[in-house]
Amino acid sequence: MATVDLTSIAKSFGPTKVLGGVDLSIADGEFLTLVGPSGCGKSTLIRIIAGLEAQDSGGVAIGGASVDHLRAHERRVAMVFQSYALYPHMTVGANIGLPLTMSRMTLRQRLPLLRLLSRQRREILRGIEADVGAVAAQLQLEHLLDRRPAQLSGGQRQRVALGRAMVRSPDVFLMDEPLSNLDAKLRVHMRTELAELHKRLGATFIYVTHDQIEAMTMSDRVAMMDAGDVLQLGTPSELYERPASIKVAQFIGSPAINLLPATLAGSGRIELFGRPLSLAVNGTAGASITLGIRAEALSLAQGEPGQGGRAWFSARLRRKENLGSEYILHFDLAGRDAPGVTTRATAATAATVNETAEVALTFDETACHVFDVGGERLEPRNGGAVSSVVPLRA
Amino acid sequence: MTMTAIPAFGTPPRSRRRLWIEQITGASFALPALALLILTILLPLAVLLYLSLTNYEFGAISADWVGLANFSKALADPIIRRSVINTLIYVAIVVPGGVFGALLIAILVHGRRRTRSLYEVIYFLPVTSTLIAMATVWQFLLHPALGPVNAMLKWLGFGEIAFLSEPSTALATLAVIGIWQLLGFNMILFLAGLSAIPRDLYEASEIDGCSNGIDRFLTITWPLLGPTTMFVIVTTMITAFKIFDTVAVMTRGGPMGRTEVLLYNIYLEGFQYFHTGYAAALSFIFLAFILVFSVAQTFTLDRKVHY
Structure with a gap:
């Protein structure tokens, strides 16, 4: 069990900057997810922690001690690869047991023919077999130990890769998009299994994914990365409810957040489509800003729009998506220079709208996110909750 | 379907x-x-x-049926027996040399980044050249009085060696030339095999504790090259069995019959002495050798190469 500390890790491949000085502290036993679009540097970062890639500058410490001078196998980390990287010529048992074979046997004991000379070999082998058996039992792999990877299903291969990582009882588990080769149903199942495994082992997990749902559902904390920098670090709900920048807001959440162009009137009041809101932020009058509204904060107005002082704008239905439990409604903003918006609705509400007529959409101003021209979050002056979250990159 | x-x-x-x-x-x-x-x-x-199964002679109008007489003659013929043994010795040198030498070169070349294609060309050149022409060059290189190889040996303080006319070295010398000719092609096959091994496996093995080149080779490279190695061994063996051109150009079976090989004897019987029927029987024996060895190899190696 160990903490992982990264201090200003930078890495470039030739002229391409991949990581621009990343600082991260991961607590003992924490499940931290690195999430971001492809090419954001998350995989490179995890490979630097593993020791497969050397950083240009900065340092990695595991358990408080620097590991920069240690080779991958000396760092007490285990890694699960996206492709699982199982050894195709070995049985499941040999795959899981390989880390133990390498650490417990000398080269002479592993060599063909020469190994016959060793007396302790049989004893060591029995020890490895017992440990492999114990891990296999935890992952329900006992009946597959003699199979080869090619004879296994995707989910079983995934579990063998996990077993190979677990068998050494490492301090840190590194996972590089381990679920992205599974089909959708199995992925949902393995999410639960991984989270339970983390709870049971109590080890530190660092998990890389481009899937924000995996990040939201499994992690203690999420580090959202883009272009080699950590944009925001926080719990899943912090990232969802208080995104530090427009990029975080866009990446986290499904359906994606609605972004509407707005302007600042005098005294920081926000004007949306020419209509003033009660929401205000600090800023110069006339500045353009972006208003972010989650789909669940936006709803069809009941009765007269603007009733009770609620903000609203008109839109025309483009498409309904039936998810079974609810509908996702896609609207066009008729005649306005803005992309469409989406909202969640019950089946009953969805039945009341159609493509022929414009409807009024109303929203809760306290649930709005305001971003400046540079995409950074602006805190509401009144109404909205006061926040202590400061964008990391500021 | x-x-x-x-x-x-x-x-x-x-x-x-x-x-x-x-x-x-x-x-x-x-x-x-x-x-x-x-x-x-x-x-x-x-x-x-x-x-x-006949005593047909090249150019003859008719032939008599002789049954298996040609085969029993071949089995009793001391020259044929000697040429079979010589061929087997040649194969026994060329197969390990040509396979493991090529594997070593392939691993070394695979590790180069910028100079890789240069080395590939250098090692592949012998494959593209005509062996008959190259044999003449080798004859010059190994010449006791004129050749640079012996000049170098003398400079290093050794006596001169008549590689091709000394009975104890002639066959081994031909085997070395055979290996030289084969290396490039086998290297390309091994390089293809090496490129097909996913990089992930090496990284996983590094985390799992394969810290040095020997561990990596034994855990990943060698087992995963299994199918390539099997193919290379079988093709190298067939090529080695077919040794003919260097013998025909450089030694003509000499000195003292030490480089008489099966294919050369078939050529002599068929096209020098015109014993076409006998040569046909020898060709059958030759084919049987290649078939038996290839099948045996494929089955024994195939059992060890599985995934």
């Missing part, structure tokens, strides 16, 4: 017609290959078998 799964009973006539068209199409696709196979391999083999 899927069409054959449809039961013939009760199928509408249109679909039965389609099935028939499909079968015709399939057969006509296979026809050119089949025709070539018959014309270039099966038919000559049948003629060879027939000739080997």
Whole structure:
């Protein structure tokens, strides 16, 4: 069990900057997810922690001690690869047991023919077999130990890769998009299994994914990365409810957040489509800003729009998506220079709208996110909750 | 293929017609290959078998049926026995040298980044050259008085060695030239095999504790090159069995019959002494050797190469 500390890790491949000085502290036993679009540097970062890639500058410490001078196998980390990287010529048992074979046997004991000379070999082998058996039992792999990877299903291969990582009882588990080769149903199942495994082992997990749902559902904390920098670090709900920048807001959440162009009137009041809101932020009058509204904060107005002082704008239905439990409604903003918006609705509400007529959409101003021209979050002056979250990159 | 799964009973006539068209199409696709196979391999083999059972001589108008006399003569012939042994010795040197040498070179070349293609070309050049021409060059290089190899040996303080006319070294020298000729091609095969090994596996093995090159080679490279190695061993062995051109150009079976090999004796019997029937019988023995060795190798190695 160990903490992982990264201090200003930078890495470039030739002229391409991949990581621009990343600082991260991961607590003992924490499940931290690195999430971001492809090419954001998350995989490179995890490979630097593993020791497969050397950083240009900065340092990695595991358990408080620097590991920069240690080779991958000396760092007490285990890694699960996206492709699982199982050894195709070995049985499941040999795959899981390989880390133990390498650490417990000398080269002479592993060599063909020469190994016959060793007396302790049989004893060591029995020890490895017992440990492999114990891990296999935890992952329900006992009946597959003699199979080869090619004879296994995707989910079983995934579990063998996990077993190979677990068998050494490492301090840190590194996972590089381990679920992205599974089909959708199995992925949902393995999410639960991984989270339970983390709870049971109590080890530190660092998990890389481009899937924000995996990040939201499994992690203690999420580090959202883009272009080699950590944009925001926080719990899943912090990232969802208080995104530090427009990029975080866009990446986290499904359906994606609605972004509407707005302007600042005098005294920081926000004007949306020419209509003033009660929401205000600090800023110069006339500045353009972006208003972010989650789909669940936006709803069809009941009765007269603007009733009770609620903000609203008109839109025309483009498409309904039936998810079974609810509908996702896609609207066009008729005649306005803005992309469409989406909202969640019950089946009953969805039945009341159609493509022929414009409807009024109303929203809760306290649930709005305001971003400046540079995409950074602006805190509401009144109404909205006061926040202590400061964008990391500021 | 899927069409054959449809039961013939009760199928509408249109679909039965389609099935028939499909079968015709399939057969006509296979026809050119089949025709070539018959014309270039099966038919000559049948003629060879027939000739080997007669005392036909090249140019003769008729021949007598002699049954298995040619074969019993071959088995009793001390020259043939010697040439079989020489061929086996040659194979025993060329196969390990040509396979493991090529594997070593391939691993070294695979590790180069910028100079890789340069080394590939250098090692592949002997494959593209004509062995007969190269044999002449080798003859000059190894010449006791004029050749640079002996000049170097003398400079290093050793006595001169008549590589090709000394009975104890002639066959080994030919084997070294055979290896030199084969290395480039085998190296390309091994390079292809090496490139097919996923990088992930090496990284996983690094985390799992394979810290040095020997561990990585034994855990990943060697087992995963299994199918390539099997192919290289079988093709190298067949090529080595067919040793002929260097013998014909450089030693003519000498000194003292030390480089007489099977194919060279077949050539002598067939095209110098015109004993076509006898040469046909020897060719059959030669084919049997290659077949037996290839099958045995494929089966024993195949059992160890599995995934």
